[in-house]
Amino acid sequence: MELLNNKKRIYFDNSATTAVASEVVEAMGPYFTDFFGNASSVHSFGQQAKAAMDKARRQVAALIGAEFNEIVFLSGGTEANNLAIRGITQAYQDKGRHIITSQFEHPAVLNTCASLEKQGWQVTYLPVYENGIVRLEDVKAAMTDQTLLVTLMHANNEIGTIQPIAEIAKFIKEDIRPKRKNIFLHTDAVQTVGKVSLDVKSLGVDMLSISAHKLHAPKGIGALYIRKGVRIASQQTGGHQERDRRAGTENIPAIVAFGCAAELARKNIDTYTRQVEPLRDYLEQQIAKNIPDLVFNGDHNYRLPNIANISFKYVDGEALLIALDLKGVAVSTGAACASGSTEQSHVLVALGLEKDVVRGSLRFSLSRYNTREEVDYLLEVLPAVVEKLRRISPLYQERLKQESLKSQIA
């Protein structure tokens, strides 16, 4: 931005996307220029590409405890969610036509479910309550003998709350599957993978979505884990790539990058508990100490280590975002005002928060590359920025007036 004559630029929007790690850039480079073969080719160029892809597949599988053949490379989280939901419902459509999901899924799931509804599928959107967590008993209550798919995100991208996927998997395995073997559990783990150690076998899911650009690899690459034995209908016609599950020449440099990032994430997973989580907690505590009239959104215990979602009452999140951007700090908000009507985050609305609380929300999302100095810089500029916007706000003036009236009466 023009006014940013200064040097400092700090990125606290890692839930949106992340910087590509330098090791990852280095790893993928040669696959543009030297090892550029098509993995389906028989000659040595092709075989080098195939070997690199195999290695990446092992690296990604290792990150989530999957087997080699259970990983399908594709273009990212959106495609993974589409392939999982459309692929399974198409493959098993004669086994049941009911889907259970939640109200605060990513649009890649919500809009896919909505499009299946138009094709005659029944969809139940479970509530998430004020803490942003789906309840097992609601899943139980929603289950019918037509239910084919349960698709619930592992961690929410706006507030970071983690869903009880393992408990839901256990219920399905023990109570439903003995009666009906065609019931499947998919989880969108785009925000979780690389931040919380996760194992598909102990989690008990049938499918799991990953997006590489959330874990320091490039955009446009991701994977769907499909448990061995689960059939899906491929969503595009073409060649036989990815064992007939995803046609199209594989993007080898991106796949290599994804593999490298997956390995780095696996090796660094404990930095999230050791370093990122304490930093996030410090950020929250200091904000709470220095700024009044806040609401902390989402459950405080069951959540990702890197996200803080805080509402600053009496100000608009988007105005706050722009004012912070002018100070060199990038965050995101659940409030976006367009064409004279405020389009509110469906996630925060699903929590049942008041309009004003949604309006003033900011999301801070950290990565393993953020430092204490960066958080300290934020803490230095944020109180004044909020104060300035509140000083302008007629809503805040009214609140101050009411406060002083109250104290006069008392």
Place this chain on the structure above:
Amino acid sequence: MSYSKTFLEHIEEPRNVGELQPPAVVVEVVNSACGDRIRLSVLVEEGKISSVKMRAFGCAPTLAAASVLTEVVKGYSLDEANVFTTEDLVKVLGVLPRGKKHAADLAVEALHTALSKLIV
């Protein structure tokens, strides 16, 4: 995002924040669709706007529009102020993103509402 330099300066340092006492008129206008609001105080002396103050709640364009308005119309005669339009304000604010023109509309509505209160 390509907000103008003027726009960003007003977000960093909003001008003429506050409220005036009578005989200044104070009005508050609200965009019912999004909840954005501007409270504008206008003092007219000897046929000219001698002082303007504002408070605003809403997205950045609303804050910037209110702030810029206070600077522009200060010193205007009533005739000049009466014919002041959204387009005039946008000329100073710089191009607004698509769907954000309502912010400038709201600021100009605040001005004209204040003027109508003056004349009676």
